[in-house]
Structure formats: C-alpha cells, structure tokens
Amino acid sequence: xxxxxxxxxxxxxxxxxxxxxxxxxxxxxxxxxxxxxxxxxxxxxxxxxxxxxxxxxxxxxxxxxxxxxxxxxxxxxxxxxxxxxxxxxxxxxxxxxxxxxxxxxxxxxxxxxxxxxxxxxxxxxxxxxxxxxxxxxxxxxxxxxxxxxxxxxxxxxxxxxxxxxxxxxxxxxxxxxxxxxxxxxxxxxxxxxxxxxxxxxxxxxxxxxxxxxxxxxxxxxxxxxxxxxxxxxxxxxxxxxxxxxxxxxxxxxxxxxxxxxxxxxxxxxxxxxxxxxxxxxxxxxxxxxxxxxxxxxxxxxxxxxxxxxxxxxxxxxxxxxxxxxxxxxxxxxxxxxxxxxxxxxxxxxxxxxxxxxxxxxxxxxxxxxxxxxxxxxxxxxxxxxxxxxxxxxxxxxxxxxxxxxxxxxxxxx
Amino acid sequence: xxxxxxxxxxxxxxxxxxxxxxxxxxxxxxxxxxxxxxxxxxxxxxxxxxxxxxxxxxxxxxxxxxxxxxxxxxxxxxxxxxxxxxxxxxxxxxxxxxxxxxxxxxxxxxxxxxxxxxxxxxxxxxxxxxxxxxxxxxxxxxxxxxxxxxxxxxxxxxxxxxxxxxxxxxxxxxxxxxxxxxxxxxxxxxxxxxxxxxxxxxxxxxxxxxxxxxxxxxxxxxxxxxxxxxxxxxxxxxxxxxxxxxxxxxxxxxxxxxxxxxxxxxxxxxxxxxxxxxxxxxxxxxxxxxxxxxxxxxxxxxxxxxxxxxxxxxxxxxxxxxxxxxxxxxxxxxxxxxxxxxxxxxxxxxxxxxxxxxxxxxxxxxxxxxxxxxxxxxxxxxxxxxxxxxxxxxxxxxxxxxxxxxxxxxxxx
Numbered sequence: 001x002x003x004x005x006x007x008x009x010x011x012x013x014x015x016x017x018x019x020x021x022x023x024x025x026x027x028x029x030x031x032x033x034x035x036x037x038x039x040x041x042x043x044x045x046x047x048x049x050x051x052x053x054x055x056x057x058x059x060x061x062x063x064x065x066x067x068x069x070x071x072x073x074x075x076x077x078x079x080x081x082x083x084x085x086x087x088x089x090x091x092x093x094x095x096x097x098x099x100x101x102x103x104x105x106x107x108x109x110x111x112x113x114x115x116x117x118x119x120x121x122x123x124x125x126x127x128x129x130x131x132x133x134x135x136x137x138x139x140x141x142x143x144x145x146x147x148x149x150x151x152x153x154x155x156x157x158x159x160x161x162x163x164x165x166x167x168x169x170x171x172x173x174x175x176x177x178x179x180x181x182x183x184x185x186x187x188x189x190x191x192x193x194x195x196x197x198x199x200x201x202x203x204x205x206x207x208x209x210x211x212x213x214x215x216x217x218x219x220x221x222x223x224x225x226x227x228x229x230x231x232x233x234x235x236x237x238x239x240x241x242x243x244x245x246x247x248x249x250x251x252x253x254x255x256x257x258x259x260x261x262x263x264x265x266x267x268x269x270x271x272x273x274x275x276x277x278x279x280x281x282x283x284x285x286x287x288x289x290x291x292x293x294x295x296x297x298x299x300x301x302x303x304x305x306x307x308x309x310x311x312x313x314x315x316x317x318x319x320x321x322x323x324x325x326x327x328x329x330x331x332x333x334x335x336x337x338x339x340x341x342x343x344x345x346x347x348x349x350x351x352x353x354x355x356x357x358x359x360x361x362x363x364x365x366x367x368x369x370x371x372x373x374x375x376x377x378x379x380x381x382x383x384x385x386x387x388x389x390x391x392x393x394x395x396x397x398x399x400x401x402x403x404x405x406x407x408x409x410x411x412x413x
Numbered sequence: 414x415x416x417x418x419x420x421x422x423x424x425x426x427x428x429x430x431x432x433x434x435x436x437x438x439x440x441x442x443x444x445x446x447x448x449x450x451x452x453x454x455x456x457x458x459x460x461x462x463x464x465x466x467x468x469x470x471x472x473x474x475x476x477x478x479x480x481x482x483x484x485x486x487x488x489x490x491x492x493x494x495x496x497x498x499x500x501x502x503x504x505x506x507x508x509x510x511x512x513x514x515x516x517x518x519x520x521x522x523x524x525x526x527x528x529x530x531x532x533x534x535x536x537x538x539x540x541x542x543x544x545x546x547x548x549x550x551x552x553x554x555x556x557x558x559x560x561x562x563x564x565x566x567x568x569x570x571x572x573x574x575x576x577x578x579x580x581x582x583x584x585x586x587x588x589x590x591x592x593x594x595x596x597x598x599x600x601x602x603x604x605x606x607x608x609x610x611x612x613x614x615x616x617x618x619x620x621x622x623x624x625x626x627x628x629x630x631x632x633x634x635x636x637x638x639x640x641x642x643x644x645x646x647x648x649x650x651x652x653x654x655x656x657x658x659x660x661x662x663x664x665x666x667x668x669x670x671x672x673x674x675x676x677x678x679x680x681x682x683x684x685x686x687x688x689x690x691x692x693x694x695x696x697x698x699x700x701x702x703x704x705x706x707x708x709x710x711x712x713x714x715x716x717x718x719x720x721x722x723x724x725x726x727x728x729x730x731x732x733x734x735x736x737x738x739x740x741x742x743x744x745x746x747x748x749x750x751x752x753x754x755x756x757x758x759x760x761x762x763x764x765x766x767x768x769x770x771x772x773x774x775x776x777x778x779x780x781x782x783x784x785x786x787x788x789x790x791x792x793x794x795x796x797x798x799x800x801x802x803x804x805x806x807x808x809x810x811x812x813x814x815x816x817x818x819x820x821x822x823x824x825x826x
Contacts, residue, residue, distance in 0.1 A: 168631055172672075188675065189635060190642045218581055219632035222602060226639020229603045259585075262601065 004250075004311075007318035012041065012364070012384050014407040018399065019378050020392070021412050026377025033391045035368035040385035040402065041317070042115060042268070042324035043360050044080025045342075047105065048331065052084075055108040056101050070347045074330060077342075077357055080115045082270070082326050083158065085150060086126035094130045094142075099153050106157040117326075118158045119270075120165035120212065121147050122196045124173050124180040131179025136186050139179040144199050151203035160208040162238060162270065163200050164193050168215040168223055175286070189223060194232045201233055212238030212270050216256045224263055237263060240271040242328065244280040244287055244338055247308040253315045261321050268324040269316055276305035276332075276350055277339035290336060297332055297339035297350065306351035309342070313359060417663075417724075420731035425454065425777070425797050427820040431812065432791050433805070434825050439790025446804045448781035453798035453815065454730070455528060455737035456773050457493025458755075459684075460518065461744065465497075468521040469514050483760045487743060490755075490770055493528045495683070495739050496571065498563060499539035507543045507555075512566050519570040530739075531571045532683075533578035533625065534560050535609045537586050537593040544592025549599050552592040557612050564616035573621040575651060575683065576613050577606050581628040581636055588699070602636060607645045614646055625651030625683050629669045637676055650676060653684040655741065657693040657700055657751055660721040666728045674734050681737040682729055689718035689745075689763055690752035703749060710745055710752035710763065719764035722755070726772060 018034075020027040050067035051074070053059050059067050074081075083102055084090070091097040106116045122143060131139045151161065164170075170192070171184040184192045193211065200209055211227065211234050213220045227234055237260050241248065248256070260267055276297045284290045316322045328334070332341035342353035349357075364384050371379045389398050392413055399409045431447075433440040463480035464487070466472050472480050487494075496515055497503070504510040519529045535556060544552045564574065577583075583605070584597040597605045606624065613622055624640065624647050626633045640647055650673050654661065661669070673680055689710045697703045729735045741747070745754035755766035762770075777797050784792045800813050805826055812822045 168635070172631060185675075188638050188642075190638050217630075217632065218585065219630065219635055222581070222632055222639060223635045225601050225603050226635060226642055229601075229639055230642035262598075 002314075004314040004318045008314060008364070011320045011404060012317060013382050014385060014401050014404050015380065015382050016401050016407045016409060017378055017380050018390070018409045018411055019376070020373050020390075021377055021410065023412075026375075027373055027392070027413060028375045028377050030373045030377075030392055032371055032373065032379065033368050034366065034371055034379075034381065035389050036366040036383060036386055037389050037398065038113060038387040039079055039360065039364070040387075040400075042080035042326075044078050044082060044115070044117075044324065044326040045074065045330040046082040046119070046271075046326065046328050046334075047084055048074075048329065048334075051108075052101065052105045055105040066347060070331060070343070073343055073347055073349065073353070075112050075114070077353070077360055078327075079113060080117065080324060080326060081109045082117045082119045082162075083109075085118045085120060086123070087128045087146065088126045090150075091128060091146070094128070097150070099150070103154065103157065106154060110157055115160065116158045117160040117162065117210075118150070118154060120162040121150065121200060122163060122180060122192070123165035124170050124178050124184070125166070127178050127180050132177065134179065136183055140183045140187075140195070143180070143183065144195065147196060147199045148203050151200050151207065155204045155207075159204065159206055161200055161210065162212040163196050163209045165212045166214060167193055167211065168213055168217075168219045190226050190230055190232070193227055193234075194230060197232050197234065208235045209233065210236040210238040210268060210270070212240065214240040214242065214271075216241075216259070218259075221259050224260065228263060234265065236266045236268050236323070238268050238270040241269055241312075242271055242273040242287060243308075244273055244275055244290070244336065244340070245282055245284070246279050247274050247312065250311055250315050253312065254319075257316075257319045257322070261319070265321070266323045267319070267321045268326070269322060270324070270326050271328040272312065272325055273328050273335075273338065273340045274305050274308050274312065274352075275338050275340050276301040276352065280338075287336065292337060295337050295339055297341075297344060301339065302350045302352065306355045309352040310355050310359065313356065317364075415727075417727040417731045421727060421777070424733045424817060425730060426795050427798060427814050427817050428793065428795050429814050429820045429822060430791055430793050431803070431822045431824055432789070433786050433803075434790060434823070439788075440786055440805070440826065441788050441790050443786045443790070443805055444783060445786065445792070446781050446783055447779065447792075447794065448802050449779040449796060449799055450802050450811065451526060451800040452492055452773065452777070453800075453813075455493035455681075455739075457491050457495060457528070457530075457737065457739040458487065458743040459495040459532070459739065459741050459747075460497055461487075461742065461747075464521075465514065465518045468518040479760060483744060483756070486756055486760055486762065486766070488525055488527070490766070490773055491740075492526060493530065493737060493739060494522045495530045495532045495575075496522075498531045498533060499536070500541045500559065501539045503563075504541060504559070507541070510563070512563070516567065516570065519567060523570055528573065529571045530573040530575065530623075531563070531567060533575040534563065534613060535576060535593060535605070536578035537583050537591050537597070538579070540591050540593050545590065547592065549596050553596045553600075553608070556593070556596065557608065560609060560612045561616050564613050564620065568617045568620075572617065572619055574613055574623065575625040576609050576622045578625045579627060580606055580624065581626055581630075581632045603639050603643055603645070606636075606640055606647075607643060610645050610647065621648045622646065623649040623651040623681060623683070625653065627653035627655065627684075629654075629672070631672075634672050637673065641676060647678065649679045649681050649736070651681050651683040654682055654725075655684055655686040655700060656721075657686055657688055657703070657749065657753070658695055658697070659692050660687050660725065663724055663728045666725065667732075670729075670732045670735070674732070678734070679736045680732070680734045681739070682735060683737070683739050684741040685725065685738060686741050686748075686751065686753045687718050687721045687725065687765075688751050688753050689714040689765065693751075700749065705750060708750050708752055710754075710757055714752065715763045715765065719768045722765040723768050723772065726769065730777075 467480040
C-alpha cells in the first residue's frame with residue numbers, strides 16, 4: 001500500500017464497533033448486512049446546462065435521454081453539486097432573477113441526496129452589466145441585496161456558498177470595466193470580503209461560507225491570513241485547480257496544501273480540471289484567452305488523465321483538512337470547450353471516470369457485506385466515514401460514522 | 414516644465430508669507446537674506462563601513478581621508494541615513510551587541526543634522542546564528558528582547574525603524590534554516606508583524622515604524638491591508654527598489670505608487686539602486702545569487718544612470734505620499750559589489766550625483782536670496798518645505814515651512 005493509500009486509511013476510515021439491541025437486550029449471533037450509503041467526504045462536480053433544463057422539464061426526446069444519462073453517471077459517482085449563480089446570467093435584467101429555475105434544480109439534487117453549493121455570490125467576471133451605469137455606492141447596495149435575496153431564497157436547499165471568488169485579482173482586474181472591480185478598489189479586498197461574508201452569514205447563519213481563488217501564491221495565503229486576523233468568518237478555504245496546462249503533480253499539490261493547512265480550517269478543492277487531450281500552452285496566463293473550436297480527447301490523453309486523476313484525488317483524500325473535491329466539468333465540451341470531462345461529449349465514461357468509480361464506490365466504499373454479531377450483539381468493521389445501512393432480515397436502520405479512528409455506534413432494532 | 418516637475422511644485426512647495434516684527438511692530442522695508450537649511454523631505458543613503466569606523470575613531474591616514482571625503486559628499490546631498498542593525502552582525506555573540514559603535518555613529522549623524530533610521534529589527538537574512546539551537550519560544554523571546562533593548566538604547570538618536578523586513582517571503586524562505594523564518598512559520602506573517610510592531614511601539618512610543626519589503630506584487634499590498642485591518646500600527650509603508658536588473662521606468666513606478674497609495678499612509682522608498690554598469694541578467698531571481706568579482710562602472714552606464722536617477726527621484730517626489738528616498742549604496746563596491754553608487758569607489762562623483770545635487774540643493778532649494786520686506790513687514794516667496802534661515806544684518810533666526818500650498822510665518826526679531 002502506498003504512502004497516500006495509508007494516509008487515506010488513517011484520515012478517512014474508522015474502526016466501527018456497532019452494538020445491536022432490541023428493547024435493551026443485545027442481539028447476539030445475528031447475521032446482518034451492512035452497506036455504505038453515502039460518503040461524508042464531498043465528491044462533486046459542477047452543474048450541466050442539461051441537468052438544469054431537465055430538472056425544469058424543458059427537455060424531450062434524445063436531449064432528454066442524454067441529460068438523463070449524464071445525471072445517472074453523476075449520481076453514480078457524486079454527492080455534491082456546484083450550482084451557477086453568475087450574476088450576469090442569474091439576473092440578466094435587474095429584478096428578474098432566474099430563482100425558480102435554479103430552485104427546481106437544487107431540489108432535484110437534494111432529492112437525490114446531493115449537497116448543493118452556490119457559486120459565486122460576488123465575482124468580477126460574468127457579473128451583471130446593468131451595474132455599469134450605477135455609482136459605487138449603488139453597486140455595493142445591489143451586491144449586498146443580491147446576497148441577502150439569494151442566500152435567503154435558497155436557505156435549506158443551498159447551505160454552502162462560494163461567497164467571494166478570486167479576490168486576489170479582483171481590484172486589479174483590467175481586462176474590462178465591471179462593477180465589482182470598482183467596489184473592490186473602493187473598499188479594498190478585506191473590507192469587501194468582510195461585507196459579503198457578514199451579509200451572507202446574516203442571511204443564513206447555518207451556511208458554510210467559502211472564500212475561493214485560483215491564486216495559490218503567497219498573495220492568497222496572505223489574504224486568508226488577513227481576513228482571519230480581521231475576524232472575518234471564513235468557514236472553508238476554497239482552492240481552484242484548473243490544470244489545463246498540466247497536472248500539478250503530488251509534490252506541488254502537497255506544497256499548496258501545506259501552505260493553507262496552517263490556518264487549520266477545512267479546505268475544499270472547488271474546481272478541478274485535468275484534460276484528456278493536448279495541454280494548453282504554458283504561455284497562456286488567463287485561461288480564458290485560449291479559445292479553440294476543437295480540443296479533442298485522445299486515447300493517450302484519456303489514459304494519462306486517468307492516472308493523474310487517481311493521483312490527484314488520492315493526494316487530496318490523504319490530507320486531513322480537505323473535505324471536498326469538485327470536478328469541473330463532468331462531460332467534455334464545457335468551459336473553454338476543454339476535454340476536461342470524466343465523460344466524453346456523449347457522456348460515455350472515460351478511463352478517469354471508471355478509475356474514480358473504483359475508488360469512490362469501490363476501494364473507499366463498503367458494498368453490502370454480511371456480518372454476524374458476537375455474544376454481546378456487537379460487530380466490528382472498518383469503513384470510510386459516511387452513512388451506512390444495516391439490515392436484519394427485513395428490518396433496516398441507518399447509522400453514521402463521523403469520527404476517524406474509532407467509533408462506537410448503538411443501534412436499537 | 415514637465416508634468417512631473419509641475420506635480421513636484423504642487424506637492425512639495427509652499428507660497429510663504431513671512432511677517433517680520435520687532436517688539437510687535439512690523440519691520441518694513443528691510444533687506445534680509447533668506448536661505449534654506451534643510452529639506453522636510455528625507456533624502457538619504459545607507460551607512461558606509463568607513464563612516465562607522467570614522468565615527469568611532471578607528472581610521473587614520475589615507476583611509477581616514479577617504480572616509481572624510483565620503484562623509485562630505487554624503488552631507489552635501491543627504492539629510493537621512495539608514496544604519497545597520499543586522500542581528501548577526503550587530504550581536505554576533507549573544508549578549509555582546511555593538512551598541513556603542515552604532516551609538517557613536519548615530520550621534521555623528523545627529524550632530525550633522527541627519528535623521529537616522531535603524532534597519533532592520535526583524536529579518537530572516539543576516540540574523541543571528543546563535544538562534545539556531547533555541548526553541549521557537551526562545552527565539553521569539555530573544556527577538557522581542559532584542560527589539561526592546563535596541564529601540565530603548567537608541568531612543569532620541571534613532572526614532573525611525575524598519576521593524577519587519579521582507580515578511581512576504583519570510584515564512585517560505587528556504588535557502589537556509591534560520592530562527593526568524595521558523596517563528597514566522599509558527600506565528601504567521603501578521604501575528605509576527607503585530608508582535609514586533611507592538612514591541613517596538615512600547616519601547617519608543619514616539620518612533621516612526623516601517624514595514625519594508627522588496628515584493629511589490631499584490632502579495633505585499635494584501636499583507637499591508639491585512640496588517641492595517643488587524644489594527645497593527647504601521648506608520649510608513651517601506652518599498653525597496655533594487656533595480657540591478659534595470660530601471661523600472663516612470664510608468665511602472667507610478668503603478669507601484671498607486672497600488673500602495675490607497676492606504677493613505679506615508680511611503681518611503683527605502684532602498685533604491687540603479688547601476689552605472691551592465692545590468693544583472695533578468696533570469697536571476699534572488700539578487701544575492703549574482704556574485705561577480707568585477708562589475709565595472711562605465712561612462713555610458715554613468716550617463717544612463719544619471720538620466721534614470723533624475724527620472725526616479727522626480728517620479729517619487731511628484732507623488733504626495735512619498736516622504737523619503739534612500740539610495741543604496743552611496744559609493745560603488747557596496748552590496749553585491751555593484752556599480753550602484755552615486756560616487757565611484759574613490760568617492761568621486763558620477764554624473765548621477767551631480768544631477769541629484771542640482772535638484773536637491775539647486776532646483777528644489779533656496780540658496781541665500783536677498784529680499785525686502787514691504788510696508789507691512791512682509792515678504793513672500795515660494796520654497797520647498799523645510800527649514801529656513803533669515804538674516805537681518807547680523808541677526809539670524811530660523812523658521813519652518815511645513816504645509817504645502819500656502820504658509821503664514823511670523824518672525825519676531
């Protein structure tokens with residue numbers, strides 16, 4: 001077993017002792033079936049346009065079949081989805097947000113046991129054009145009102161938010177004028193982040209709030225430190241890793257993890273991309289500048305992608321502070337038309353998908369397993385943290401394993 | 414007049430109305446001589462080994478003559494000096510600091526109307542080797558005690574300190590193990606800065622305290638923002654500009670100024686270098702890696718340096734928040750053996766020295782000037798902010814011009 005595999009066992013599994021009783025008496029020598037139902041770790045991906053359309057009953061025929069196939073593949077692997085709240089698309093005309101359409105989508109994911117995250121509440125890219133004629137004060141008020149409205153509207157369906165996205169570059173972003181860069185210049189990064197986090201926190205005190213960035217230089221590290229020193233309630237540090245220009249490798253990923261681990265806060269790898277075609281040239285600085293009509297997935301690329309995806313997920317799973325990995329995008333042809341999918345354009349699985357499935361629902365998963373309780377009504381097994389179902393004949397019950405190392409669970413049937 | 418020259422006039426001069434009285438009566442129609450004695454702006458350079466030795470009576474013969482020549486050139490141009498407090502050199506053996514030697518030096522500069530700054534109180538480079546066997550807790554205690562001791566020992570002679578130097582790279586500096594990187598990793602940058610600033614502030618509440626860095630990327634910008642948001646009492650933002658690899662140019666310098674101007678705090682350009690020889694190759698990342706036995710000053714290089722030095726000083730003087738410019742080093746053969754001096758190795762002036770002198774003690778200076786008071790005993794002139802002497806016959810008095818724009822001064826003779 002590799003060092004990574006050992007660390008994963010250490011960080012992610014528990015030795016569970018389950019005591020079965022009936023009316024207070026131990027159920028000794030009983031044969032039961034135990035199976036995992038859910039990972040505690042969040043394995044996710046971002047929405048697909050087709051999954052939103054499907055959840056809103058907008059598809060029929062072949063399109064509907066394709067979207068259903070995509071959803072099946074999604075649910076086979078994942079328990080988390082990132083849903084789009086890009087302001088310019090979410091509310092293209094002021095006062096007419098597409099709340100209902102995303103509510104329907106979030107409900108579909110909830111009904112399929114997926115945790116939804118909203119992305120993002122405040123970002124300078126894809127923000128609303130109608131901010132441009134407003135004063136800075138009005139833009140700030142609109143941004144605050146937007147957070148209040150959307151976080152409240154989605155409470156209970158979405159309790160996890162990328163509150164501020166890419167704040168390191170936000171005030172110095174100079175590709176085009178936009179309302180959010182303007183208010184970030186005015187407030188400074190930390191005061192902008194404070195305002196947005198406090199607004200989101202007030203709108204839903206239970207929500208998990210992330211700061212998210214693609215910058216993994218000391219600038220982001222220092223920004224997180226500055227926010228925490230200023231008392232801003234950041235729950236989770238979000239790190240993007242769009243590796244269109246090549247997989248980081250284990251060592252670099254661990255350096256990044258170590259850099260942010262010192263804050264002793266949960267880390268989410270929020271946007272993970274590894275392509276199965278040619279790499280984007282290294283001289284591209286803003287990934288959005290690489291516009292190609294065709295970026296094919298190749299057999300060699302798919303094999304390489306599969307190896308790298310396995311290493312990437314293992315590296316992150318081995319680190320105790322990482323709590324979520326979100327793939328970006330599930331199928332080819334998404335952002336930048338990159339062959340970044342775990343599925344091809346027709347939603348057929350690439351090797352990376354199959355390998356991830358072997359881990360997430362294989363090596364890191366407890367399939368239905370027969371066990372027999374001892375004289376004290378106890379059974380013992382090692383499992384990954386998450387939710388489990390126990391069946392005794394026709395009786396079923398569920399329990400959670402939430403603490404790594406050792407767990408004691410009492411089940412009354 | 415160029416835009417820079419106009420901005421300099423606007424930011425640095427005042428239209429002074431001086432009213433002369435004797436026992437309450439206006440001294441009308443009197444011919445007086447007014448001359449500038451000192452700039453309010455700090456024009457400085459770092460110490461020279463020879464100036465320290467000379468102040469301590471350690472030199473004789475030709476060496477003494479050379480050191481005196483250097484001092485003359487220094488005082489002709491400058492009113493600020495940066496004195497060395499590199500811990501490993503200042504206190505090579507624990508408990509035996511060379512306090513007296515630097516006290517003598519600081520007194521010499523004070524006696525010659527120069528403001529001394531201590532550099533630095535906390536830095537991972539050139540720090541004391543005897544920290545290495547200590548625990549992190551002991552290193553931190555030693556660092557705090559060092560600041561308490563030195564800031565107190567030099568109070569009244571040194572009231573300006575580079576408190577923390579190069580904090581952006583401090584915790585990730587990996588060239589060699591050192592005690593300060595260790596405690597910075599432990600505390601984080603902001604807590605380390607807070608500790609050092611609060612210690613220095615307590616040791617001398619009147620002192621002007623700087624954070625200083627060569628990093629002018631968003632990382633430093635964000636660090637300053639984080640420190641201020643955390644309530645750390647940073648008086649001045651220090652920016653190094655060692656341009657061994659080429660002059661930044663006006664535009665880049667202005668971008669850097671704008672980046673830090675948003676904090677609305679004074680800015681010191683603490684370490685300015687422009688060479689008069691070949692440029693250091695651009696691929697060098699840590700300037701200390703460029704080790705050459707010979708790095709000659711050339712005639713063409715000296716002409717280029719003079720043009721660039723003038724532009725650099727004008728660009729900084731034109732920005733209202735800049736309050737100090739410290740040249741690094743005055744004579745060739747200092748740090749990195751670079752031809753970075755305004756003087757050559759023999760302390761003869763290069764064109765850059767002459768051009769600076771023409772500005773600092775010429776264009777930006779009031780030489781002794783005859784003026785006549787009007788019927789109300791008033792005279793009016795435009796001068797750079799600073800201290801002035803007024804002579805009426807054998808009577809002399811001094812006054813300060815401290816506010817740009819318009820100044821009213823009452824002088825009783």
